[in-house]
Amino acid sequence: MAENDCTNPEEHCELHACQLQFKDRNPEIDKIFEDPRYACANCGVKVHNADNVCIPKPL
Numbered sequence: 001m002a003e004n005d006c007t008n009p010e011e012h013c014e015l016h017a018c019q020l021q022f023k024d025r026n027p028e029i030d031k032i033f034e035d036p037r038y039a040c041a042n043c044g045v046k047v048h049n050a051d052n053v054c055i056p057k058p059l
Helices: 009-015 027-033
Strands: 038-040 056-058
Touching: none
Parallel strands: none
Antiparallel strands: 038 056
């Protein structure tokens, strides 16, 4: 897998924190970032659920 490959490209644009971190925030989006347990190996964003990033790695 290349460094910038997404393990779930179907949801990348809409649901991944990798993209959501740059959009207007609201309570629904903020929940993704609460109590982070994973970080994206591409961009470093930290989230609670591994499904919300391209290449999750445990914190």
